[in-house]
Amino acid sequence: MALSESGAGVPEDWFVDPVRLGVPGVRKDVGDGDPLSWQSDSLCAQTDPEAFFPEKGGSTRDAKKICSSCEVRTQCLQYALANDERFGIWGGLSERERRKLRKRAS
Secondary structure, eight states: OOBOTTOSSOBTTOOOOHHHHTOTTOOOOOOOOOTTGGGGGOSGGGSOGGGGSOOTTOOOHHHHHHHHTOTTHHHHHHHHHHTTOOSSOBTTBOHHHHHHHHHHHO
């Protein structure tokens, strides 16, 4: 571990960019054209992925609770609908709920 030039005992690499850590809400849209850039702000990326892919008949409550406070929920749901995601909780909705949403939109 390298120390700063002042020798005060603070490592030069003490700062970790929150974007690299995946801290939600700190990434600014840089307009890089990446259609999946919203994923770096998703709360699900910081939690147990098994909650978002429950076994048949398993509870979706925990995943939906996380989704309810996620700032990229809309982008997530749009992605799932556009890509016909068949499994898991996306944007706070299960596959059955997304199917119903698609039928209503038709």
